[in-house]
Amino acid sequence: MFSAEHLLEVAAAPADIDENGHVSNLVYLRWVLEAAVSHSEAVGWDHARYVAAGAVFVVRRHEIDYLASAMAGDRLQIVTHIESWSAATSVRRTRVVRDGRDLARCVTTWAFVGLNGRPRRIAAEIVEAFRA
Numbered sequence: 001m002f003s004a005e006h007l008l009e010v011a012a013a014p015a016d017i018d019e020n021g022h023v024s025n026l027v028y029l030r031w032v033l034e035a036a037v038s039h040s041e042a043v044g045w046d047h048a049r050y051v052a053a054g055a056v057f058v059v060r061r062h063e064i065d066y067l068a069s070a071m072a073g074d075r076l077q078i079v080t081h082i083e084s085w086s087a088a089t090s091v092r093r094t095r096v097v098r099d100g101r102d103l104a105r106c107v108t109t110w111a112f113v114g115l116n117g118r119p120r121r122i123a124a125e126i127v128e129a130f131r132a
Contacts, residue, residue, distance in 0.1 A: 003082040003130040006039035012074040022069035029062065032094045032106045035078040043129040055120040060089065061109040068103045070096070076103070082130050088112050088119040 010031055018024035040046065040057075050056045070076060080094040089111050096104040114120045 001081050002084055003039075005079050005081045006035065006042060008035040008038045008078040008080070010034075010076050010078060012070050012072050012076065014072050017072050022071055023074075025064075025066065028064065028066070028070075028096055028104050028106075031076075031078045031096060032062070032064070032080075032108065033059075035080040035094055036092055036108070036110070039080055039130075045126060045129055051115070053123065053126075055112055055114045057090070057110040057112055059108060060111040062106060063108075064104060064106045066104050068098075068101065070098060070103050074098055083107075085122060085127055087121050090122070 008031070012023050012027075016023045016027040036057075037047075047056070075098070077097045078094060079097055080092055083091045083093050085091075089109055092108045092110060094106045094108065095102050096106075112120050112122045
């Protein structure tokens with residue numbers, strides 16, 4: 001694990017429920033993204049700072065395993081950490097947890113791109129901000 005775990009707490013709202021009566025797969029994905037943003041902000045890198053640096057992270061790939069359903073009113077923890085870095089990407093692992101049990105696990109590959117959309121090398125100061 002490259003970074004310390006970051007925790008985001010959420011509650012499943014009625015609007016998060018799909019036609020099958022449980023939290024929609026899209027909501028799980030939203031939580032994964034919200035946890036990544038929250039983690040980055042917590043280490044001092046909000047969107048404005050990335051833009052000022054001339055590059056931002058964008059999702060290149062998501063892989064999600066749905067293990068159990070969340071229901072309206074459930075209080076959940078979204079637990080995330082950065083597993084690894086390369087020159088222009090990072091791999092982040094995220095778990096959606098209820099009462100100590102994983103409901104979903106996600107691996108996301110993030111690409112660092114300039115504001116023109118071209119890949120950029122991730123600055124050492126960004127990597128250091130996340131170091132555990």
